[in-house]
Amino acid sequence: xxxxxxxxxxxxxxxxxxxxxxxxxxxxxxxxxxxxxxxxxxxxxxxxxxxxxxxxxxxxxxxxxxxxxxxxxxxxxxxxxxxxxxxxxxxxxxxxxxxxxxxxxxxxxxxxxxxxxxxxxxxxxxxxxxxxxxxxxxxxxxxxxxxxxxxxxxxxxxxxxxxxxxxxxxxxxxxxxxxxxxxxxxxxxxxxxxxxxxxxxxxxxxxxxxxxxxxxxxxxxxxxxxxxxxxxxxxxxxxxxxxxxxxxxxxxxxxxxxxxxxxxxxxxxxxxxx
Amino acid sequence: xxxxxxxxxxxxxxxxxxxxxxxxxxxxxxxxxxxxxxxxxxxxxxxxxxxxxxxxxxxxxxxxxxxxxxxxxxxxxxxxxxxxxxxxxxxxxxxxxxxxxxxxxxxxxxxxxxxxxxxxxxxxxxxxxxxxxxxxxxxxxxxxxxxxxxxxxxxxxxxxxxxxxxxxxxxxxxxxxxxxxxxxxxxxxxxxxxxxxxxxxxxxxxxxxxxxxxxxxxxxxxxxxxxxxxxxxxxxxxxxxxxxxxxxxxxxxxxxxxxxxxxxxxxxxxxxxx
Numbered sequence: 001x002x003x004x005x006x007x008x009x010x011x012x013x014x015x016x017x018x019x020x021x022x023x024x025x026x027x028x029x030x031x032x033x034x035x036x037x038x039x040x041x042x043x044x045x046x047x048x049x050x051x052x053x054x055x056x057x058x059x060x061x062x063x064x065x066x067x068x069x070x071x072x073x074x075x076x077x078x079x080x081x082x083x084x085x086x087x088x089x090x091x092x093x094x095x096x097x098x099x100x101x102x103x104x105x106x107x108x109x110x111x112x113x114x115x116x117x118x119x120x121x122x123x124x125x126x127x128x129x130x131x132x133x134x135x136x137x138x139x140x141x142x143x144x145x146x147x148x149x150x151x152x153x154x155x156x157x158x159x160x161x162x163x164x165x166x167x168x169x170x171x172x173x174x175x176x177x178x179x180x181x182x183x184x185x186x187x188x189x190x191x192x193x194x195x196x197x198x199x200x201x202x203x204x205x206x207x208x209x210x211x212x213x214x215x216x217x218x219x220x221x222x223x224x225x226x227x228x229x230x231x232x233x234x235x236x237x238x239x240x241x242x243x244x245x246x247x248x249x250x251x252x253x254x255x256x257x258x259x260x261x262x263x264x265x266x267x268x269x270x271x272x273x274x
Numbered sequence: 275x276x277x278x279x280x281x282x283x284x285x286x287x288x289x290x291x292x293x294x295x296x297x298x299x300x301x302x303x304x305x306x307x308x309x310x311x312x313x314x315x316x317x318x319x320x321x322x323x324x325x326x327x328x329x330x331x332x333x334x335x336x337x338x339x340x341x342x343x344x345x346x347x348x349x350x351x352x353x354x355x356x357x358x359x360x361x362x363x364x365x366x367x368x369x370x371x372x373x374x375x376x377x378x379x380x381x382x383x384x385x386x387x388x389x390x391x392x393x394x395x396x397x398x399x400x401x402x403x404x405x406x407x408x409x410x411x412x413x414x415x416x417x418x419x420x421x422x423x424x425x426x427x428x429x430x431x432x433x434x435x436x437x438x439x440x441x442x443x444x445x446x447x448x449x450x451x452x453x454x455x456x457x458x459x460x461x462x463x464x465x466x467x468x469x470x471x472x473x474x475x476x477x478x479x480x481x482x483x484x485x486x487x488x489x490x491x492x493x494x495x496x497x498x499x500x501x502x503x504x505x506x507x508x509x510x511x512x513x514x515x516x517x518x519x520x521x522x523x524x525x526x527x528x529x530x531x532x533x534x535x536x537x538x539x540x541x542x543x544x545x546x547x548x
Contacts, residue, residue: 105440105485107470108382108406132382132406163447166379173437173467186460193447196381197471211379 006119007140018090019124019139021070022114025063026128026135029096029112032059033103033130043104051100056080059096059112067092074116079223091117093226099200108132109202115226125227127205136208136231144208144234151235153210158261165262167192168203169216177219178247181254187269188216204228207258208235214258214266218243221250228257238263242270280393281414292364293398293413295344296388299337300402300409303370303386306333307377307404317378325374330354333370333386341366348390353497365391367500373474382406383476389500399501401479410482410505418482418508425509427484432535439536441466442477443490451493452521455528461543462490478502481532482509488532488540492517495524502531512537516544 036055043053060078067076068084075088079095092115097103099110108131116124126137136151138144144151156165167188175185189195196203196212201224206212208231217225229239240263243254256266310329317327334352341350342358349362353369366389371377373384382405390398400411410425412418418425430439441462449459463469470477470486475498480486482505491499503513514537517528530540 101440101468106483107480107485166375171467171469172463173469176467182464185463189446189459189463190456193445193450194375195445195447195471196473197469199470206381209380211381 005121007121007123010118010123010140012141015123015139015142018071018116019137019142021067022116022124022126022139023137025066025094025114026112026126026137028062028066029059029114030128030130030135032062033097033110033112037103037131041103051104052080053097053100053103055103056097056100060094063092063094063096063114077223079221089119090123093117093223095201095223095226098224099198099202102198102200109198109200111201111205113201113204113223113225113227115223115230117226122226122230125230127201127208127227127231129202129205132202134202134205136205138208138227138231138234140230140234142234144231146209151208151210153208153232153236153259155261156213156259158265162192163194165192165194165265166211166213167195167216167262167266168206168212168214169195169197170218171197171199174217174219178245178250178252181218181243184218184270188266191269192266201225201228204231204257207237208232210259212258214256214262216254216256216266218254220253220255222253225253225255228255232257240267242267279395281395281397284392284397284414286415289397289413289416292345292390293411293416295341296390296398296400296413297411299340299368299388300386300400300411302336302340303333303388304402304404304409306336307371307384307386311377311405315377325378326354327371327374327377329377330371330374334368337366337368337370337388351497363393364397367391367497369475369497369500372498373472373476376472376474383472383474385475385479387475387478387497387499387501389497389504391500396500396504399504401475401482401501401505403476403479406476408476408479410479412482412501412505412508414504414508416508418505420483425482425484427482427506427510427533429535430487430533432539436466437468439466439468439539440485440487441469441490441536441540442480442486442488443469443471444492445471445473448491448493452519452524452526455492455517458492458544462540465543466540475499475502478505478531481511482506484533486532488530488536490528490530490540492528494527494529496527499527499529502529506531514541516541
């Protein structure tokens with residue numbers, strides 16, 4: 001891309017204000033989700049078989065209120081409600097409970113994903129994991145952080161044996177949800193046998209911190225991955241979109257991100273004759 | 275088996291005393307591991323490439339002291355030190371840090387596994403997950419518990435679609451560590467695509483609580499699975515040994531456990547012409 005990055009035009013003080021709002025949203029989300037986690041939630045199945053809980057709806061409503069009050073000209077895209085101002089330059093992208101099945105079955109890796117994009121490029125990202133009391137955040141040009149600690153990913157030796165690489169990837173169900181990418185799941189799990197599968201964007205946090213060497217996340221809509229790119233890039237890692245296609249009315253992304261040399265090795269497994 | 279269960283001979287009051295010691299060991303282990311988790315540990319690689327930390331060694335030493343003091347005629351089998359009284363009827367089986375790679379890379383699912391077996395049959399089991407502040411325990415005839423709450427697994431409808439079944443399984447590296455069972459990994463992940471891979475006995479806790487419908491754990495030595503059977507059986511679940519073979523000097527077990535109908539369905543995938 002030879003165009004200058006549009007994000008470079010935004011004053012740093014504005015980026016910092018947006019980041020501060022994202023952190024306030026994450027505080028709000030965490031405190032509400034911890035309440036639901038301790039007291040329990042009402043659970044419904046959506047027509048597609050996925051879950052929605054009273055927690056998703058309540059948290060998304062509250063985050064929308066806070067964004068509308070602070071930046072009334074910004075758009076909002078969330079999983080549970082209709083888009084607000086879809087033509088606006090600034091778009092907040094929200095997934096209040098990513099990993100709803102984890103939340104419902106009391107697996108503590110569910111997360112809140114908050115992203116702010118400017119003309120399609122990520123400006124701010126936060127992933128908060130309430131049950132683990134873990135959070136990472138990043139903003140364009142301002143770095144990636146876990147708490148007050150700046151995150152700086154070191155690359156892995158490109159000749160490191162595959163067994164020494166810690167990969168986190170999607171479950172096979174994600175590889176076959178929209179089309180049959182089962183052979184890619186098998187290629188990755190064979191080549192990189194030291195893998196973990198968590199089924200939430202907790203893995204994105206792990207890519208930014210280095211707890212995973214790289215993450216392969218397939219078959220996602222935008223709000224699942226709204227924070228990953230800025231988090232990983234600001235931490236010094238690489239982020240690659242390896243699939244981008246339509247499934248019905250949904251635009252589906254598959255992404256690979258983490259330590260640069262590992263990302264290259266994993267992305268190569270998506271290149272086929274098709 | 276038509277022999278009476280040898281465990282039936284042990285007075286309930288003795289079983290309760292053994293369980294109380296196991297809980298004391300778990301308290302001790304948790305408090306020490308939380309200290310190491312917060313302050314950090316010294317890490318070494320063993321000749322087989324696995325990790326050992328100052329935490330493993332310190333905790334196992336301390337647990338051995340407490341057992342020897344309470345029951346000097348009991349045997350002890352642990353990962354890091356030589357067996358004590360290997361011919362004794364009662365054998366304590368310890369894995370102070372199961373999931374050492376998780377511990378080293380700050381993934382919070384590492385666990386302490388404590389089991390007491392009587393003539394090869396499990397009498398008491400505890401799995402403690404210090405970073406998640408989670409614990410389950412069970413004793414023969416006395417039930418399985420999470421804290422003060424008795425665990426009672428409900429079976430799943432045997433006709434439930436495979437996608438509705440939540441399976442936790444070993445990583446592919448465990449299926450190929452001792453011999454090539456890669457095809458079984460692929461059979462399970464294809465048939466049950468809603469799977470999670472955590473790489474520690476946190477999954478055993480999840481089988482006892484129902485957070486997983488079933489667990490497939492392959493290629494283990496005895497201390498990895500010393501607590502799983504009593505935990506799951508006392509919770510009303512099923513436990514099946516699906517592989518039992520020698521690899522060099524090690525006896526290797528693969529096991530499937532959790533809700534009974536799911537265990538049957540998964541165990542069937544291990545039955546082949548070989």
